[in-house]
Amino acid sequence: MSQNEGGLPEQPGQPHAQPQAQPHAQPRHPQHPQPQAHWGSAWIPPLPPQPGVIPLRPLGTGDVFNGSFATLGRHWKQLTGFLLAVQFAALLAVGALAGLGVALTHSHLDGVFGLDHGQDPAPADLNPVLATFVPLGLVAAVVGVWSLALTSAGLTALLQEAVVGRPVTVRLMFARARQHAWPVAGVWALTGLLAALPVLLVLLVTVPLSIGSDGSDLPVTLFPVAFLLSLPYAAWIGIRFSLAPAAAVCEALGPVTAMRRSVKLVRGNWWRIFGTTLLIGLVSLIIAYFIQFLTGLLGLVLMFPALGLAAGTGADDPASGLLVVIAGYVLISAAGSALGQVFFPTLPQLGTALLYVDQRIRQEDLVSGLLAAAAGVTAGPASGPGTTAGPGTDLRTG
Numbered sequence: 001m002s003q004n005e006g007g008l009p010e011q012p013g014q015p016h017a018q019p020q021a022q023p024h025a026q027p028r029h030p031q032h033p034q035p036q037a038h039w040g041s042a043w044i045p046p047l048p049p050q051p052g053v054i055p056l057r058p059l060g061t062g063d064v065f066n067g068s069f070a071t072l073g074r075h076w077k078q079l080t081g082f083l084l085a086v087q088f089a090a091l092l093a094v095g096a097l098a099g100l101g102v103a104l105t106h107s108h109l110d111g112v113f114g115l116d117h118g119q120d121p122a123p124a125d126l127n128p129v130l131a132t133f134v135p136l137g138l139v140a141a142v143v144g145v146w147s148l149a150l151t152s153a154g155l156t157a158l159l160q161e162a163v164v165g166r167p168v169t170v171r172l173m174f175a176r177a178r179q180h181a182w183p184v185a186g187v188w189a190l191t192g193l194l195a196a197l198p199v200l201l202v203l204l205v206t207v208p209l210s211i212g213s214d215g216s217d218l219p220v221t222l223f224p225v226a227f228l229l230s231l232p233y234a235a236w237i238g239i240r241f242s243l244a245p246a247a248a249v250c251e252a253l254g255p256v257t258a259m260r261r262s263v264k265l266v267r268g269n270w271w272r273i274f275g276t277t278l279l280i281g282l283v284s285l286i287i288a289y290f291i292q293f294l295t296g297l298l299g300l301v302l303m304f305p306a307l308g309l310a311a312g313t314g315a316d317d318p319a320s321g322l323l324v325v326i327a328g329y330v331l332i333s334a335a336g337s338a339l340g341q342v343f344f345p346t347l348p349q350l351g352t353a354l355l356y357v358d359q360r361i362r363q364e365d366l367v368s369g370l371l372a373a374a375a376g377v378t379a380g381p382a383s384g385p386g387t388t389a390g391p392g393t394d395l396r397t398g
Contacts, residue, residue, distance in 0.1 A: 049367075051374035052165035056367045059358040061276050068280065068350040071162045072342070080342065081170045082154050082177075090147035094140045101136045105129050149185035152349055153177040156249040159353045164374040176249065183248040186255030191241045195234040202226035239274045240266055246356035265359040273355055277348065284347035288340035295336025299329040 048057040053070040055063065072079065102109070111125030157176035161168045193200075206222050244262035247253055253261060266273055303325050360366040 049371060049374075051371070052161075052163045053159075054163060054354065054357070056361070056370055058362050059354065061279065064276055064351050064354045064358070065280060065283075067163075067354045068347050071159055071350050072347070075158055075162060075168055076342075078168050078170050078173065079155075079158065079346070082158075082173045083151065083342070083346070084338075085170070085174075086147050086151050086154070090143055093143045097136045097140050097143075101133050105132050145185050145188070146181060149188065150177045150181040152245050153180040153184050153249050155346060155349045156180075156246050156353045159350055159357075160250055163357060164370055166374075180249045180252070183253065183255050183258060184245045187241065187244040187248055187258055190255055190259065191237060191244070194241075195237045196230075198230040198233060199223070199226050235274070236270075239270055239277065242266070242273065242277060242352055243356040243359065246353045250356070265356065265363065269359065269362075273359075276355060277352060280351040281344075281348045284344040287347075288344035291340045291343070292333075292336045295339070296333050298336075299332035302332070303329045 048055040050056065053074065054067040059067070105128055108125040108128050112121040112129050115121060154173040154177035157173050157180075158168050161172070202222055203226075241259050241262045243265050244255070244258040247261040247265075248255065248258035251258070251261065357366070
């Protein structure tokens with residue numbers, strides 16, 4: 001088989017291509033020949049397609065980091081708007097519950113919280129307060145868990161679209177998050193119960209024994225030991241089911257089915273997923289702490305000159321100036337805390353969702369489905385109900 005001028009082999013039966021004169025070609029000196037590019041001497045694999053934030057191939061640790069930060073960089077407006085809206089709604093709901101409790105028990109609050117030291121509240125005042133605030137506290141806890149699950153589901157929905165390069169809106173994130181928030185919360189609840197099972201068993205055994213034998217210090221002594229011994233088991237459980245929230249969102253699964261799906265995807269790759277999850281968690285935690293430290297330091301730097309300025313003005317009410325300065329410091333610190341939350345726990349959740357995508361690429365050849373979704377064409381039976389590769393269909397299981 002003959003070769004053409006560039007070193008590429010010619011196909012059999014193909015006419016020999018005549019070399020074409022290159023315009024503006026520089027003459028070659030016979031004593032100093034130019035180096036030849038032997039393209040046929042080595043095969044360079046083509047780069048994998050990348051319609052979104054990651055290359056569509058098995059991901060390494062660096063790819064997970066790059067994809068997470070790229071998602072933050074490309075979609076920071078949608079991400080910030082979504083996070084602020086969820087946090088504001090949760091704070092508003094908790095505040096409304098607290099206001100309702102105060103309104104229902106205002107006549108009994110002085111009899112419980114306005115007593116002198118050493119006085120016990122009367123049952124007529126204590127019982128209504130407990131009967132009101134304990135259920136409201138449970139409802140507030142449910143609201144808090146729901147807001148965290150809503151955030152996790154929204155971040156996974158954002159990443160699902162960012163992987164294939166589709167545009168993302170806050171409305172889309174809310175629509176997908178509301179649909180899958182409760183399955184995500186169910187995954188968290190079941191995983192937490194399984195992780196805490198050894199400690200609960202120790203308490204279940206030691207508390208009755210301590211009551212029956214007057215050994216009241218037995219649970220207090222064994223609880224720290226049981227907690228420390230259960231940490232490896234809790235880590236194993238946590239990584240084993242770490243991909244379940246992403247599966248619940250991307251594949252529209254219930255909590256138990258999503259946990260089984262995570263077990264299947266993690267099998268054989270536990271240590272790699274554990275190492276990547278731990279590393280991205282530590283990095284995001286350091287970034288968040290550094291941001292909060294800098295904003296706190298900035299608040300202190302600005303506060304001391306402001307205090308000196310307020311004292312030097314000779315105002316009639318220096319306390320009001322002091323309150324303004326403290327309020328400014330609190331606002332700066334709150335802004336730093338909110339900015340730090342963009343990285344922690346947001347970045348680890350994005351990394352975990354990318355690990356879910358990576359495992360499906362490795363085990364299920366997800367690349368073809370992702371390319372079809374990126375091109376907006378039919379993705380085949382793996383797309384679930386409906387054959388159009390619309391939002392949310394590219395990561396469904398086959």
